[in-house]
Amino acid sequence: MCELLGMNCNVPTDIRFSFSGLIQRGGRTGPHRDGWGIAFYGKRGCRTFHDPEPSCDSEIAKLVGRHQVKSLNVICHIRKATHGKICLENTHPFTRELWGRAWAFAHNGKLKGIKKRRLRFYKPIGTTDSEHAFCWMLDQVRQRFPEPPKSDRALRRTIIELSAELDESGTFNMLLSDSRHLYCHCSTHLAWLTRRAPFGPASLIDKEMTVDFAKETTARDVVTVIATKPLTHDESWQVMERGSSVIFRDGEPVPV
Amino acid sequence: MCELLGMNCNVPTDIRFSFSGLIQRGGRTGPHRDGWGIAFYGKRGCRTFHDPEPSCDSEIAKLVGRHQVKSLNVICHIRKATHGKICLENTHPFTRELWGRAWAFAHNGKLKGIKKRRLRFYKPIGTTDSEHAFCWMLDQVRQRFPEPPKSDRALRRTIIELSAELDESGTFNMLLSDSRHLYCHCSTHLAWLTRRAPFGPASLIDKEMTVDFAKETTARDVVTVIATKPLTHDESWQVMERGSSVIFRDGEPVPV
Numbered sequence: 001m002c003e004l005l006g007m008n009c010n011v012p013t014d015i016r017f018s019f020s021g022l023i024q025r026g027g028r029t030g031p032h033r034d035g036w037g038i039a040f041y042g043k044r045g046c047r048t049f050h051d052p053e054p055s056c057d058s059e060i061a062k063l064v065g066r067h068q069v070k071s072l073n074v075i076c077h078i079r080k081a082t083h084g085k086i087c088l089e090n091t092h093p094f095t096r097e098l099w100g101r102a103w104a105f106a107h108n109g110k111l112k113g114i115k116k117r118r119l120r121f122y123k124p125i126g127t128t129d130s131e132h133a134f135c136w137m138l139d140q141v142r143q144r145f146p147e148p149p150k151s152d153r154a155l156r157r158t159i160i161e162l163s164a165e166l167d168e169s170g171t172f173n174m175l176l177s178d179s180r181h182l183y184c185h186c187s188t189h190l191a192w193l194t195r196r197a198p199f200g201p202a203s204l205i206d207k208e209m210t211v212d213f214a215k216e217t218t219a220r221d222v223v224t225v226i227a228t229k230p231l232t233h234d235e236s237w238q239v240m241e242r243g244s245s246v247i248f249r250d251g252e253p254v255p256v
Numbered sequence: 257m258c259e260l261l262g263m264n265c266n267v268p269t270d271i272r273f274s275f276s277g278l279i280q281r282g283g284r285t286g287p288h289r290d291g292w293g294i295a296f297y298g299k300r301g302c303r304t305f306h307d308p309e310p311s312c313d314s315e316i317a318k319l320v321g322r323h324q325v326k327s328l329n330v331i332c333h334i335r336k337a338t339h340g341k342i343c344l345e346n347t348h349p350f351t352r353e354l355w356g357r358a359w360a361f362a363h364n365g366k367l368k369g370i371k372k373r374r375l376r377f378y379k380p381i382g383t384t385d386s387e388h389a390f391c392w393m394l395d396q397v398r399q400r401f402p403e404p405p406k407s408d409r410a411l412r413r414t415i416i417e418l419s420a421e422l423d424e425s426g427t428f429n430m431l432l433s434d435s436r437h438l439y440c441h442c443s444t445h446l447a448w449l450t451r452r453a454p455f456g457p458a459s460l461i462d463k464e465m466t467v468d469f470a471k472e473t474t475a476r477d478v479v480t481v482i483a484t485k486p487l488t489h490d491e492s493w494q495v496m497e498r499g500s501s502v503i504f505r506d507g508e509p510v511p512v
Binding site: 042043044051059063066067087088095097101102 | 298299300301302303304305306307315316319322323343344345346347351352353355356357358377378379380381382
């Protein structure tokens with residue numbers, strides 16, 4: 001199994017506090033030593049950092065921890081390999097383009113028989129179940145909507161439907177973005193919280209570190225963080241129900 | 257205009273020496289201050305680093321310069337924006353997937369009327385001529401070869417043909433990889449050299465730095481480096497002719 005971390009905001013936000021907690025689980029406070037990766041979205045563009053090394057020792061993770069990258073939307077993954085060997089091409093998040101948008105995907109869980117699902121437009125580069133599942137989802141979206149749907153709602157419903165279908169094949173904890181929304185599905189473990197004014201302090205579980213968000217934010221900032229397990233011990237995380245989905249845009253959950 | 261740097265080898269090789277020279281041109285010895293990016297290939301996977309900041313001051317460039325990433329194939333680009341604003345989505349190299357292979361592309365030059373060319377499978381995320389040209393090339397390859405061609409030669413010929421067609425629309429200095437080959441096309445400026453035993457020392461033009469490759473290599477290493485302008489002043493660079501292509505695999509030029 002692996003751990004996931006996502007962030008979705010209404011203003012470009014620094015994820016380093018949450019990231020510092022998560023990467024400890026990549027070999028120090030957790031066993032997820034088999035690589036890690038992160039996708040940062042700007043308005044349209046997406047840049048990724050991938051490293052097959054354990055995140056707790058990774059030079060690239062240290063850079064990401066040191067260097068402020070403000071982002072509207074982030075997907076991060078630390079890996080404990082179950083399917084597929086440890087190598088660059090098996091390191092999440094995976095990315096593809098559809099309708100001129102950058103899509104990024106990270107997954108935790110196992111999916112039985114996923115590789116029997118035929119693929120048309122998108123093919124995996126590595127050998128993980130996860131990348132196959134991502135290619136299949138995008139294939140399905142592309143077949144239903146060869147052009148970008150006018151209604152975001154139709155797209156949201158499609159993604160929830162596809163996530164529910166994959167959930168039936170095994171464990172499908174997933175973070176997905178089309179550069180606008182952050183789509184999240186919980187098979188077993190995902191928890192989220194939204195920070196907004198009045199902001200207060202928060203302390204990490206995995207590392208001795210406290211931030212006073214009141215000093216780091218403006219009154220109109222809305223920032224949602226989602227992770228496999230809560231990252232702080234003094235905030236109210238909303239633990240997702242098994243088999244449920246939630247979609248965020250501009251830092252807020254959006255109705256499906 | 258921009259500057260390009262590529263490397264193709266028969267064993268994973270450290271590009272830091274060449275990279276150190278190139279990034280000086282990103283704001284110090286050259287005017288290419290509008291972002292930079294690099295794609296490193298492993299056997300199948302490809303990881304990229306993108307930064308809209310000038311490479312000579314970039315924290316990420318410093319990391320890439322400090323941290324050894326050995327790679328079989330590299331494409332690097334430093335940008336002087338001509339078309340499209342300075343932002344992440346306009347930062348080369350661009351990447352897409354075809355046949356389960358990671359393709360990466362970087363370009364220098366202007367292409368007249370390129371955006372009139374219709375696209376089918378691949379759409380640009382940013383607004384550069386270059387990304388449109390890349391999408392068009394991959395579209396053409398995909399239409400001709402819905403499945404990966406059995407003959408690499410057929411693919412090589414197709415790419416040379418498409419490059420020649422784009423060359424007619426303006427300036428098309430290009431580096432492209434399908435994770436196996438490094439395809440290079442020269443409209444105006446590209447020069448390359450192949451380092452092989454017996455290795456000797458080499459000194460950068462843009463920075464005071466000398467490496468004795470005899471100490472860094474084994475007798476069987478074959479490493480080709482290609483760049484807009486020669487990076488060293490004590491080696492014999494082969495300056496490409498206008499309108500010509502060259503393709504490398506395992507460090508060696510391959511016949512078309």
